[in-house]
Amino acid sequence: MSRSNPILAASAQSTEAYQQAIAQTSQAVVQWLQQPEMYQGKSVAELRERIALDFTTEGLGNQAAIERAIEYFLKDSLSVHHPQCVAHLHCPSLVISQAAEVLINATNQSMDSWDQSPSATIIEMKLIEWLRAQVGYQAGDAGVFTSGGTQSNLMGLMLARDAFFARQGHSVQQDGLPGDLSKIKVFCSENAHFSVQKNMALMGLGYRSVTLVKTDRFARMDTADLADKLALAKANGEKVLAIVATAGTTDAGAIDPLREIAQIAAENETWLHVDAAWGGALLLSDKYRHYLDGIELVDSITLDFHKQFFQTISCGAFLLKEARHYELMRYQAAYLNSEFDEAQGVPNLVSKSLQTTRRFDALKMWMGLEALGQKQYAEIIDHGVTLAQQVAAWVAEQPALELVMEPQLASVLFRFRPQQGDDAAIALLNQKIGDALLDSGRANVGVTEHNGVTCLKMTLLNPTVTLEDIKLLLALVERTAASLA
Numbered sequence: 001m002s003r004s005n006p007i008l009a010a011s012a013q014s015t016e017a018y019q020q021a022i023a024q025t026s027q028a029v030v031q032w033l034q035q036p037e038m039y040q041g042k043s044v045a046e047l048r049e050r051i052a053l054d055f056t057t058e059g060l061g062n063q064a065a066i067e068r069a070i071e072y073f074l075k076d077s078l079s080v081h082h083p084q085c086v087a088h089l090h091c092p093s094l095v096i097s098q099a100a101e102v103l104i105n106a107t108n109q110s111m112d113s114w115d116q117s118p119s120a121t122i123i124e125m126k127l128i129e130w131l132r133a134q135v136g137y138q139a140g141d142a143g144v145f146t147s148g149g150t151q152s153n154l155m156g157l158m159l160a161r162d163a164f165f166a167r168q169g170h171s172v173q174q175d176g177l178p179g180d181l182s183k184i185k186v187f188c189s190e191n192a193h194f195s196v197q198k199n200m201a202l203m204g205l206g207y208r209s210v211t212l213v214k215t216d217r218f219a220r221m222d223t224a225d226l227a228d229k230l231a232l233a234k235a236n237g238e239k240v241l242a243i244v245a246t247a248g249t250t251d252a253g254a255i256d257p258l259r260e261i262a263q264i265a266a267e268n269e270t271w272l273h274v275d276a277a278w279g280g281a282l283l284l285s286d287k288y289r290h291y292l293d294g295i296e297l298v299d300s301i302t303l304d305f306h307k308q309f310f311q312t313i314s315c316g317a318f319l320l321k322e323a324r325h326y327e328l329m330r331y332q333a334a335y336l337n338s339e340f341d342e343a344q345g346v347p348n349l350v351s352k353s354l355q356t357t358r359r360f361d362a363l364k365m366w367m368g369l370e371a372l373g374q375k376q377y378a379e380i381i382d383h384g385v386t387l388a389q390q391v392a393a394w395v396a397e398q399p400a401l402e403l404v405m406e407p408q409l410a411s412v413l414f415r416f417r418p419q420q421g422d423d424a425a426i427a428l429l430n431q432k433i434g435d436a437l438l439d440s441g442r443a444n445v446g447v448t449e450h451n452g453v454t455c456l457k458m459t460l461l462n463p464t465v466t467l468e469d470i471k472l473l474l475a476l477v478e479r480t481a482a483s484l485a
């Protein structure tokens with residue numbers, strides 16, 4: 001080796017290099033956290049011009065590579081902890097999550113087999129048991145950590161599909177999909193996350209397999225429309241694999257009426273998956289846990305900890321009500337989860353996951369729960385929901401702003417409303433306001449559509465943000481609108 005050993009290992013040289021690299025990066029992070037701007041405001045073209053890979057024959061060494069990452073990545077990163085960074089379901093992270101990442105990364109355990117992650121496997125299984133208890137499932141460990149909501153939704157849809165055909169004596173796992181594929185359907189509300197469509201396409205069933213159910217004025221699934229559409233599907237000989245309810249839609253934060261939908265799913269003998277990627281945070285809430293009433297009745301659940309649980313990306317989970325359904329994705333790989341191992345009760349989590357090599361993201365949530373405790377976790381989750389209500393009340397009082405709908409979780413949908421202009425002009429103005437704010441580096445406010453109306457969105461996850469911060473942001477929105485007019 002031309003240089004010193006680059007691998008993390010026991011030697012004095014390696015541990016010293018490790019400590020130096022971590023010290024250099026963590027000091028840079030501390031400085032970055034203090035940058036006043038939310039974003040340095042460089043354009044796409046500027047960043048393309050500025051950023052280039054410096055891959056040389058001899059290598060730059062750790063220190064110089066880190067300096068370059070600070071210069072070209074860190075300084076031009078979006079400050080997700082900034083009070084005016086509210087565009088997405090994109091949270092600032094817990095300090096304890098950062099400490100967990102150090103352990104996760106340094107140990108580099110892989111969750112696919114016991115012999116690559118012994119203590120980690122047990123911690124993940126115990127955390128899944130604990131999460132199951134929180135949703136009200138029976139004791140057990142059917143579930144797994146995932147890369148996030150998209151993957152968890154895929155697991156729910158895939159198991160629903162395979163359970164549907166298994167009931168008809170057909171194994172999709174062995175023989176692939178049977179019959180007329182155009183008859184296969186899943187149902188979700190028109191506000192469900194697009195990962196439902198993408199996952200159905202990935203499963204070979206196409207976007208058209210998704211039947212959209214109407215929503216009520218609170219953006220929740222309209223159960224009368226669900227029942228009607230299911231009856232029509234049955235009359236047309238369609239095969240309904242699953243209903244996907246959402247607990248926390250991406251924009252409006254709407255929570256579908258889970259208990260009622262569970263009743264309809266039971267009557268139709270249909271798998272019910274709940275995408276609680278966002279709303280699942282309310283499991284830890286003091287004030288709002290009841291919004292998730294009925295979640296214990298569903299067949300499978302998506303949870304995301306890199307949203308309102310404040311964990312670093314990525315960190316999600318999939319929970320499966322009945323462990324027997326895991327048989328539908330069983331694959332025995334001699335080198336990972338052999339029959340011999342399993343007969344002796346060795347837990348190899350590859351059996352529960354779509355991934356093979358997998359990060360030990362469960363540690364972040366485990367350490368987060370231990371460090372914060374129930375009371376503080378509840379407080380930081382409840383903060384956003386309560387703040388959204390206060391912000392909505394404020395928006396409703398501003399003559400130049402219009403509240404597009406009442407908040408349900410921690411988001412506020414609103415728009416700037418000039419005295420003149422048709423809908424298209426107002427839509428364009430709001431789009432431009434969002435773009436101008438990001439270009440200026442001062443704020444990141446979401447631009448989205450709700451019921452065909454282009455609006456601005458604030459996702460108020462950050463527990464350190466106050467109503468005063470948001471009033472300043474809204475004043476900035478108004479000034480930006482005036483400068484664009």
Ligand SMILES: Cc1ncc(COP(=O)(O)O)c(C=O)c1O
Pocket residue numbers: 089147148149150151153193195246248249250275277278304316
């Ligand atoms: C309701 C909902 N479900 C699923 C997802 C996808 O989750 P992920 O980005 O973790 O894959 C999102 C993302 O925002 C979401 O809002």
